Amino acid sequence: MLAPTIGHYVLARDDGQPLDFIPGQFIQIHFDYADGTPARRSYSLATIHDHAMGPGEAVEIAVSHVPGGAATALFEGLALGDRINASGPYGRFCLMPGDHNRRYLLIGTGTGVTPYRSMLPVLAQQMAERGTEVVVLSGARTPGELLYAEDFRAFADAHPRFRYVPCLSRELPAAGSPQAHPDVRHGYVQQQLAEFAPDPATDIAYLCGNPDMVDACFEALKGYGLPVPQIRREKYVSNK
The missing domain is CATH 3.40.50.80 (Nucleotide-binding domain of ferredoxin-NADP reductase (FNR) module)
Incomplete structure (x- = not known):
């Protein structure tokens, strides 16, 4: 737990491949509500990785625990080695190569x-x-x-x-x-x-x-x- 209501989770692709992403992007976690309705939640990637060395293996995210939340129940119930479904990376909230700001x-x-x-x-x-x-x-x-x-x-x-x-x-x-x-x-x-x-x-x-x-x-x-x-x-x- 990073804070009383925020957890830090480290994931990895189950095919053993690295996740190639641009810092600032996010992934989506896919799951079902209790009634079977599909749902998804977005989480920015927190991974610190030197991308000049190629893509990294770790996938780190911070998850807010919301009382009664379906995604919260999903994450709180995870044990080491459990699998979840995810997609991505997505998003353009990234540092732009063409920036010339000071x-x-x-x-x-x-x-x-x-x-x-x-x-x-x-x-x-x-x-x-x-x-x-x-x-x-x-x-x-x-x-x-x-x-x-x-x-x-x-x-x-x-x-x-x-x-x-x-x-x-x-x-x-x-x-x-x-x-x-x-x-x-x-x-x-x-x-x-x-x-x-x-x-x-x-x-x-x-x-x-x-x-x-x-x-x-x-x-x-x-x-x-x-x-x-x-x-x-x-x-x-x-x-x-």
Whole structure:
């Protein structure tokens, strides 16, 4: 469990082949409701893999556990070695090879930071090759609900052009705790945008997670002058 209501799952293709995907894409899990009606749920790939070395074997996803949810029951009932049906990868919420921006603003809430985790090797390459700067604004209510915080913090420590900024709306880390850091902010992610002065001449923004957050940040970024093609969005909705 990454957080009280979010689990991390590692899957592999049962034919032994790797899954070739672009960081930011998602897979769909297929299952049936109790009445036999087919259903599917989408999950962004969280896998950190150096794609320059070819496709990887691991398929990692973060799953929100929704009380009474059919997909939640499916995942909670899985044991090591069990099989589930999936398709993909799908989606275009990816870093584009033709981008020439100087900075990425990667904004997410809850499991919305999952695609940014998979983008880390690509971002490292871009920072090395063209000096790109990256800011990840990760929103949660409490420190215990931040996803993959250790991965993002370790990456920030190793890459001076990368900043990881947890934005906590209810509870800040206790002084002296491992989560306490000068880059931690109190409030919602959209309330922190002014500090980073979004600039249409330099920035491309990615928004992923809660639909209300995505809409609020989208309007705020347009207010800073970012044209719509420089604001890339993916909304997450929890389904039962």
